[in-house]
Amino acid sequence: xxxxxxxxxxxxxxxxxxxxxxxxxxxxxxxxxxxxxxxxxxxxxxxxxxxxxxxxxxxxxxxxxxxxxxxxxxxxxxxxxxxxxxxxxxxxxxxxxxxxxxxxxxxxxxxxxxxxxxxxxxxxxxxxxxxxxxxxxxxxxxxxxxxxxxxxxxxxxxxxxxxxxxxxxxxxxxxxxxxxxxxxxxxxxxxxxxxxxxxxxxxxxxxxxxxxxxxxxxxxxxxxxxxxxxxxxxxxxxxxxxxxxxxxxxxxxxxxxxxxxxxxxxxxxxxxxxxxxxxxxxxxxxxxxxxxxxxxxxxxxxxxxxxxxxxxxxxxxxxxxxxxxxxxxxxxxxxxxxxxxxxxxxxxxxxxxxxxxxxxxxxxxxxxxxxxxxxxxxxxxxxxxxxxxxxxxxxxxxxxxxxxxxxxxxxxxxxxxxxxxxxxxxxxxxxxxxxxxxxxxxxxxxxxxxxxxxxxxxxxxxxxxxxxxxxxxxxxxxxxxxxxxxxxxxxxxxxxxxxxxxxxxxxxxxxxxxxxxxxxxxxxxxxxxxxxxxxxxxxxxxxxxxxxxxxxxxxxxxxxxxxxxxxxxxxxxxxxxxxxxxxxxxxxxxxxxxxxxxxxxxxxxxxxxxxxxxxxxxxxxxxxxxxxxxxxxxxxxxxxxxxxxxxxxxxxxxxxxxxxxxxxxxxxxxxxxxxxxxxxxxxxxxxxxxxxxxxxxxxxxxxxxxxxxxxxxxxxxxxxxxxxxxxxxxxxxx
RNA sequence: GGGCGGUUAGCUCAGUUGGCUAGAGCGCAUCCUUGACGUGGAUGAGGCCAUAGGUUCAAGUCCUAUACCGCCCACCA
Numbered sequence: 001x002x003x004x005x006x007x008x009x010x011x012x013x014x015x016x017x018x019x020x021x022x023x024x025x026x027x028x029x030x031x032x033x034x035x036x037x038x039x040x041x042x043x044x045x046x047x048x049x050x051x052x053x054x055x056x057x058x059x060x061x062x063x064x065x066x067x068x069x070x071x072x073x074x075x076x077x078x079x080x081x082x083x084x085x086x087x088x089x090x091x092x093x094x095x096x097x098x099x100x101x102x103x104x105x106x107x108x109x110x111x112x113x114x115x116x117x118x119x120x121x122x123x124x125x126x127x128x129x130x131x132x133x134x135x136x137x138x139x140x141x142x143x144x145x146x147x148x149x150x151x152x153x154x155x156x157x158x159x160x161x162x163x164x165x166x167x168x169x170x171x172x173x174x175x176x177x178x179x180x181x182x183x184x185x186x187x188x189x190x191x192x193x194x195x196x197x198x199x200x201x202x203x204x205x206x207x208x209x210x211x212x213x214x215x216x217x218x219x220x221x222x223x224x225x226x227x228x229x230x231x232x233x234x235x236x237x238x239x240x241x242x243x244x245x246x247x248x249x250x251x252x253x254x255x256x257x258x259x260x261x262x263x264x265x266x267x268x269x270x271x272x273x274x275x276x277x278x279x280x281x282x283x284x285x286x287x288x289x290x291x292x293x294x295x296x297x298x299x300x301x302x303x304x305x306x307x308x309x310x311x312x313x314x315x316x317x318x319x320x321x322x323x324x325x326x327x328x329x330x331x332x333x334x335x336x337x338x339x340x341x342x343x344x345x346x347x348x349x350x351x352x353x354x355x356x357x358x359x360x361x362x363x364x365x366x367x368x369x370x371x372x373x374x375x376x377x378x379x380x381x382x383x384x385x386x387x388x389x390x391x392x393x394x395x396x397x398x399x400x401x402x403x404x405x406x407x408x409x410x411x412x413x414x415x416x417x418x419x420x421x422x423x424x425x426x427x428x429x430x431x432x433x434x435x436x437x438x439x440x441x442x443x444x445x446x447x448x449x450x451x452x453x454x455x456x457x458x459x460x461x462x463x464x465x466x467x468x469x470x471x472x473x474x475x476x477x478x479x480x481x482x483x484x485x486x487x488x489x490x491x492x493x494x495x496x497x498x499x500x501x502x503x504x505x506x507x508x509x510x511x512x513x514x515x516x517x518x519x520x521x522x523x524x525x526x527x528x529x530x531x532x533x534x535x536x537x538x539x540x541x542x543x544x545x546x547x548x549x550x551x552x553x554x555x556x557x558x559x560x561x562x563x564x565x566x567x568x569x570x571x572x573x574x575x576x577x578x579x580x581x582x583x584x585x586x587x588x589x590x591x592x593x594x595x596x597x598x599x600x601x602x603x604x605x606x607x608x609x610x611x612x613x614x615x616x617x618x619x620x621x622x623x624x625x626x627x628x629x630x631x632x633x634x635x636x637x638x639x640x641x642x643x644x645x646x647x648x649x650x651x652x653x654x655x656x657x658x659x660x661x662x663x664x665x666x667x668x669x670x671x672x673x674x675x676x677x678x679x680x681x682x683x684x685x686x687x688x689x690x691x692x693x694x695x696x697x698x699x700x701x702x703x704x705x706x707x708x709x710x711x712x713x714x715x716x717x718x719x720x721x722x723x724x725x726x727x728x729x730x731x732x733x734x
Numbered sequence: 735g736g737g738c739g740g741u742u743a744g745c746u747c748a749g750u751u752g753g754c755u756a757g758a759g760c761g762c763a764u765c766c767u768u769g770a771c772g773u774g775g776a777u778g779a780g781g782c783c784a785u786a787g788g789u790u791c792a793a794g795u796c797c798u799a800u801a802c803c804g805c806c807c808a809c810c811a
Contacts, residue, residue, distance in 0.1 A: 009770095012771080012773070013773090204807090204808090211811090224811080225811065226811060227811075228811085239811090273809080273810090273811095274810090274811085275810060275811085277810095278810055278811070279810090279811065280811095282811090283810090283811045284811075285811090286811090290809075290811075291809055292809035292810080292811070293809085293811080294809095295809080351810090351811095352808090365809095416738065416739075417738090419737070419738070420737080420738070420806070420807085423736085423737060423738090423806085423807065424806090424807075427807070427808070507805095507806095508806095510806095511806095511807095538805095575747095575748090575758085575759080576746080576747050576748050576758075576759080577747085577748095578747090578748075580739085581739085581740085581747090582804090582805090583746090583747090584745095584746055584747085585746095586745090586746070586760085588745095588746085588759085588760050588761090589746075589759070589760075591760090591773085592759055592760065592773095593759095594773070595771095595773040595774095596773090597773090598771070598773050599770095599771065599773075599774090601770090601771080602770045602771035602773090602774090603770065603771075604770085605770050605771080606770030606771080607770080608770095609770075610770085643750085646750075648750070650748075651748080651749090651750075654748070654758070654759095657758090657759090658758075665770085665771085666775080666776095669770080670775085
């Protein structure tokens with residue numbers, strides 16, 4: 001009983017033969033765009049929606065396995081929901097990643113011996129734009145290769161025109177509500193990138209430093225300890241604990257000293273922030289170069305003297321120090337102290353060095369005028385869909401961010417990240433949103449003399465000058481769930497798809513992005529940006545090391561796709577990978593799923609070549625054994641469905657693998673070989689029907705995980721109508 | 735200093751509300767196979783589930799300590 005089997009099935013499965021064309025077929029169908037499905041009648045107009053945004057990759061380069069993981073998880077969810085009959089929307093896009101992109105282009109120009117100042121803002125931005133466009137097309141291609149069923153018609157960029165309008169509108173509203181203000185503060189200054197960065201963009205690295213204990217002058221009553229001697233020329237006070245018996249008597253006294261050629265006026269103040277047990281129990285207060293000291297200075301009305309400039313060089317008159325780098329100045333002062341017998345102790349201590357995440361520059365706290373978002377200011381929320389908060393209520397941004405999660409409106413997977421989120425909120429200070437770089441959304445504020453105009457459009461009339469700074473890139477990504485749906489217009493998309501159903505990303509950007517989206521969405525829309533947050537772990541190499549470009553161990557997923565096929569890579573990223581836990585990815589694992597793909601391919605060939613298509617038209621009466629196997633399969637489908645509904649992709653995928661290989665292929669097929677070759681026609685018909693049925697249904701269940709091979713097989717199955725697409729087939733379990 | 739994870743077979747990791755005679759992949763050993771597939775099949779070796787207490791009829795799973803490893807946060811000058 002030989003049957004014609006499609007020629008394609010005769011050779012081993014080769015992903016490269018079909019992946020490209022399969023993706024083209026999906027895209028040509030228009031079904032990535034849910035509205036097309038409605039037009040074609042494959043989806044009722046009133047179907048419930050399931051929506052997601054793809055975390056927009058930075059336009060700084062190519063995607064790595066972390067992106068591949070994100071895309072895979074999200075594509076599985078969206079394909080599953082689409083097959084379950086949801087109006088499934090997944091929006092792709094890219095992020096301009098202001099600082100990162102700008103510095104990348106600057107580096108390129110550097111190699112050509114060009115400085116950005118030489119060519120000017122406009123020319124420079126053109127170059128960045130060109131670079132961004134190129135990256136975008138690379139990224140688009142990679143997203144496509146992963147098999148992502150994203151709606152390309154809705155593709156967005158954080159710096160395109162529509163998003164610019166959203167950003168400017170958001171800025172203006174927050175400004176009008178008094179939530180955005182311009183203030184003089186100690187900011188995290190990155191001397192390398194020449195810009196401020198937010199608290200979250202600062203990374204701490206352990207290092208050792210010398211802790212110097214000294215007196216400002218021989219007759220100064222209190223010794224102080226510091227690791228940053230060079231800032232001491234900017235001291236205006238010494239703070240001690242108000243209850244400290246050793247120093248109480250001096251509180252209120254003032255001293256004039258000449259310190260390494262600089263005249264200082266030092267006042268002794270009592271402040272609770274001082275730990276009497278640390279160092280000498282006294283702090284030299286440098287209001288201009290330390291956040292803590294700034295706060296002490298505010299409490300005691302102290303003077304502020306800036307002694308370090310934006311290039312991290314000394315800005316004092318004394319010739320020994322002037323223009324010196326901070327490190328050099330430190331040595332000069334140490335020598336001076338030694339020479340004058342003022343240095344009482346030197347010891348090596350461990351402490352944290354703060355560095356800018358993007359540029360690696362050592363952070364220099366500096367006083368600057370910047371734009372901030374006030375997270376503690378009370379305002380009236382006009383409308384609210386948030387549980388526990390009603391429209392018209394007085395709230396703060398911090399309060400909104402907390403409430404959105406406390407109420408259960410937003411749920412984290414895994415749950416433990418809820419605690420991290422609250423910790424972050426509790427420590428949250430005002431968010432510095434202005435950056436001194438050129439690439440990004442320029443701040444929508446215009447000045448003319450004393451006048452200031454904050455609007456979405458430049459003010460009419462001449463003489464206005466726009467603020468030269470740009471916005472923190474996370475300001476625009478914070479709007480992403482709704483700026484991609486047409487906000488600030490009240491679009492149908494917003495009504496249908498927002499709040500989005502799920503947000504999936506790496507846990508490393510919980511604070512940067514997730515929290516900012518919650519802030520922006522609860523404020524601007526009075527609703528959460530998403531209901532479920534699924535956080536995956538970091539993808540590490542086979543040795544368990546974090547993949548990074550700088551280490552050179554980052555693998556371009558495209559290379560893995562070339563070697564093993566997309567479906568294999570997807571399975572390797574999913575099976576056994578629990579949410580929130582880091583994943584070590586080895587080639588061996590990917591290879592294993594390449595074998596699996598081939599197994600599916602060959603099982604299909606066997607079934608098709610052993611089944612008489614006529615026997616499939618109606619279900620024959622099944623033998624006892626076949627009925628048992630059918631029940632078993634139905635039970636299995638239900639389990640897979642249950643796991644998917646619970647977001648247990650790692651379990652669902654493993655079960656599919658295990659069932660298909662060890663139950664279906666090793667068991668069911670093997671047991672029936674004799675029957676198929678035998679003479680018992682009843683048993684044969686039963687076996688044929690069962691084999692075909694389980695294969696057919698398994699291909700459907702496997703589709704979200706391994707979309708390419710399953711779609712290809714689907715097109716080769718004898719029962720598939722011409723041009724039918726598996727991707728919009730309905731899921732076999734209700 | 736605060737918080738959060740991890741510790742299960744040689745390696746990488748699953749184990750959902752406590753029921754496990756503890757699993758998978760890779761690796762390893764032995765054997766088999768000329769028609770779905772050697773990218774295969776069969777069998778097998780290999781684990782006091784970090785340690786010590788506790789709760790329970792029952793604990794890898796819950797509780798309390800301890801030890802290592804990792805991550806995040808924090809103004810300790």
